[in-house]
Amino acid sequence: MATLDQVGVAARARLFASRSVKRSSKLFACNLIIACTDLTTLEGSDTKGRVEMLCAKALHPQPDDPSIPPVAAVCVYPAQAATAQRRLRGSSVKVAAVATGFPSGQVPTKVKVAEAEIAARHAQEIDMVMDRGAFLEGRYRDVQSEIAAVKEAIKDGHLKVILETGELGGLDQVRRASWLAMEAGADFIKTSTGKIQPAATLEVAVVMLEAIRDFAWATGREVGFKPAGGIRNTKQAIAYLVAVSEILGDRWLTPQRFRIGASSLLNDVLMQIYKERSGGYQSPEDFTQA
Amino acid sequence: MATSPPKTSPRPDLPAEPAADRAAEPEFPARLFEYAPAPESTEHVRLDDTYGLFIGGRLVAPHSRRHRPTVNPATEEELAQVAEADATDVDRAVAAAAEAYLPWSRLSGRRRARYLFRLARLVQERARELAVVETLDGGKPIREARDFDIPTAAQHLFYHAGWADKLEYAFAGARARPLGVIGQVIPWNFPLLMLAWKVAPALATGNTVVLKPAETTPLTALLFADICRQAELPAGVVNIITGGPEVGAALVRHPGLAKVAFTGSTAVGKEIQRVLAGSGKRLSLELGGKAAHVIFEDSPMDQAVEGVINGIFFNQGHVCCAGSRLLLQESIAEPFLRRLQLRMSRLRVGDPLDKNTDVGAINSRAQLDRIEELVRAGVEEGARLHQVSCRLPERGFWFPPSVFTGVAPAHRIAREEIFGPVLAVMTFRTAGEAVELANNTRYGLSAGVWTSKGSRILWMSQRLRAGVVWANTYNQFDAAAPFGGFAESGFGREGGAQGLGEYLEFS
Numbered sequence: 018m019a020t021l022d023q024v025g026v027a028a029r030a031r032l033f034a035s036r037s038v039k040r041s042s043k044l045f046a047c048n049l050i051i052a053c054t055d056l057t058t059l060e061g062s063d064t065k066g067r068v069e070m071l072c073a074k075a076l077h078p079q080p081d082d083p084s085i086p087p088v089a090a091v092c093v094y095p096a097q098a099a100t101a102q103r104r105l106r107g108s109s110v111k112v113a114a115v116a117t118g119f120p121s122g123q124v125p126t127k128v129k130v131a132e133a134e135i136a137a138r139h140a141q142e143i144d145m146v147m148d149r150g151a152f153l154e155g156r157y158r159d160v161q162s163e164i165a166a167v168k169e170a171i172k173d174g175h176l177k178v179i180l181e182t183g184e185l186g187g188l189d190q191v192r193r194a195s196w197l198a199m200e201a202g203a204d205f206i207k208t209s210t211g212k213i214q215p216a217a218t219l220e221v222a223v224v225m226l227e228a229i230r231d232f233a234w235a236t237g238r239e240v241g242f243k244p245a246g247g248i249r250n251t252k253q254a255i256a257y258l259v260a261v262s263e264i265l266g267d268r269w270l271t272p273q274r275f276r277i278g279a280s281s282l283l284n285d286v287l288m289q290i291y292k293e294r295s296g297g298y299q300s301p302e303d304f305t306q307a
Numbered sequence: 308m309a310t311s312p313p314k315t316s317p318r319p320d321l322p323a324e325p326a327a328d329r330a331a332e333p334e335f336p337a338r339l340f341e342y343a344p345a346p347e348s349t350e351h352v353r354l355d356d357t358y359g360l361f362i363g364g365r366l367v368a369p370h371s372r373r374h375r376p377t378v379n380p381a382t383e384e385e386l387a388q389v390a391e392a393d394a395t396d397v398d399r400a401v402a403a404a405a406e407a408y409l410p411w412s413r414l415s416g417r418r419r420a421r422y423l424f425r426l427a428r429l430v431q432e433r434a435r436e437l438a439v440v441e442t443l444d445g446g447k448p449i450r451e452a453r454d455f456d457i458p459t460a461a462q463h464l465f466y467h468a469g470w471a472d473k474l475e476y477a478f479a480g481a482r483a484r485p486l487g488v489i490g491q492v493i494p495w496n497f498p499l500l501m502l503a504w505k506v507a508p509a510l511a512t513g514n515t516v517v518l519k520p521a522e523t524t525p526l527t528a529l530l531f532a533d534i535c536r537q538a539e540l541p542a543g544v545v546n547i548i549t550g551g552p553e554v555g556a557a558l559v560r561h562p563g564l565a566k567v568a569f570t571g572s573t574a575v576g577k578e579i580q581r582v583l584a585g586s587g588k589r590l591s592l593e594l595g596g597k598a599a600h601v602i603f604e605d606s607p608m609d610q611a612v613e614g615v616i617n618g619i620f621f622n623q624g625h626v627c628c629a630g631s632r633l634l635l636q637e638s639i640a641e642p643f644l645r646r647l648q649l650r651m652s653r654l655r656v657g658d659p660l661d662k663n664t665d666v667g668a669i670n671s672r673a674q675l676d677r678i679e680e681l682v683r684a685g686v687e688e689g690a691r692l693h694q695v696s697c698r699l700p701e702r703g704f705w706f707p708p709s710v711f712t713g714v715a716p717a718h719r720i721a722r723e724e725i726f727g728p729v730l731a732v733m734t735f736r737t738a739g740e741a742v743e744l745a746n747n748t749r750y751g752l753s754a755g756v757w758t759s760k761g762s763r764i765l766w767m768s769q770r771l772r773a774g775v776v777w778a779n780t781y782n783q784f785d786a787a788a789p790f791g792g793f794a795e796s797g798f799g800r801e802g803g804a805q806g807l808g809e810y811l812e813f814s
Contacts (some may be wrong), residue, residue: 263337
């Protein structure tokens, strides 16, 4: 297995974070971030009304400005997938449902597979959690066979595998988990559930993106990347975009291979777009709640 | 999907032939997300039209009344007219330093420390200005000037300020005394940092100095003269004289010096050594290098690629300790070079003032000529040249990041210091062979080792003949770590207690 050096990875991440992205390139980045956003609500208190509100925001991030693109997907619990499906039908916005005992994954495999299969009836995309317990016990085959079983259960569904990198105990483990998930059939690898700290970090992103590159070299299959959790402002999001662009290049700068999971990022991106256009910041009231 | 490099090649070559290489599509092309120009502002920088010599605490006109222009190597535009010193000015400067020596050396360590702390803080306060001027005058990317050159220069001043009041008891059983007037000649690759490396230990130990910055990069030294004035450093403790190599030659020959400290080319270093023989002057030389960067098959490969990039393209390769010979374990040569080539396709070459620039301008026409001459020799001797395809500005001095594969140890590009963004790649089979190849050089300044095996790091560092061996990193500097070379890389150390000792007489 390839090894990693944490200090070196951190230095590379710092370089990405220090790129100065201004004017036309910032506008390009902001629009791309919106188009790649999985607008997310994952709370025990989620209701039909809350999800409908989120869907409205997903379709028209800024209702009075048609130049702002819709987001890529709305990400909800399986119980809310049908509501989201109804509201988003006929649009480009996909329904993504978390599954397999999100966020801990500590339920029997049979239940996980059943949950994913049911969720996939209303959601085109399934964000499953990797079994970290099995991974840390060294049962890598069990981890893989579970991912493969979920992949099979959701048929044509698009599978994102959440590694929950904050629980894996180091970058070498992140690399190993990325590889396992890709081999088992993941269409995307995703950093975090957002329920555990640390969630997405640029260092972890560097490691996962390099694993995706190596996997593409080894197999020809181009797996997507989704950082999620803790990405709240445009500057952070742009740093991920820089990393994707400088490591993997143009073919990953699309919602087919890049997503950002976030709940509160969108309005900050909108604010930055209007700031670039007009030269001044608008007040938070100018942007709709979601 | 891009195709794999041909596996039939007996040597670890990059995928494309040199001729086709520039036009070849890089793997994973990245063109969509172009960064708009992000130039660092120069509005806060005010340069004078002409600069005098800093002698006895004042900027004075040169005896010759002659000035010469210093240009921005990225645009070939003149930045300022800088005084041309001659032997008379050298006499004046050494006399000023000699006059300042007694009171300065008798000052308590605590008082000298106070001045050094003041200099360090002023360098920090004026960091943005110094960084921009360093970039304008030398061509290095603003990111490096801002994040490396200036902060590291300040660190050297702070570090040595801390030594000034501890000399009496720092060297057990010995009384440490200053030497006198020190003549210092520094290069153009890290102008302010090399100044700090020289001036800080000399002043901390109670010596006074006459410093000559490089002909192509005098401006930050002249700003430092202004900082000395701001810090109210006693007149004559630091003197700065500018001009060409003749001025440096006149300085090192001056009978009033107790010591000469030189950083620069091996050829000039040897000449100085000849001139000083029998003069009784102390001498320290920090000269060229041709460092081996050894990558084992169990290395963290992507970080090693970063290390190699940093090792050879940092400051356009104008680094005496640049990792210019890449020694790859043969079993990983192909995947490593594939990653290296992809990484090189991402290097942003261009306007040094742009905050996103990774590789800036070559320091001077003369240096560009030398790089081009050696690269031509590499091609003629049969090595294969691979260069990144980047659009270079029309004016100014530029050279694209380059890699030679199929290099034999006998080739000139494997033996001579290129001092530019040119990497020579060779392969090895065993650790023993890596050591042989690495040590097969006239130089011995630095080396790098990448492996996941701790014991191998120790094994290698015991055998590599180099003043610095970096393990799983490259180009790391600290004021507390002595830096210097073996063999034709010179002698004497800078930094740490060892570096301090170069400026002291023990009795």
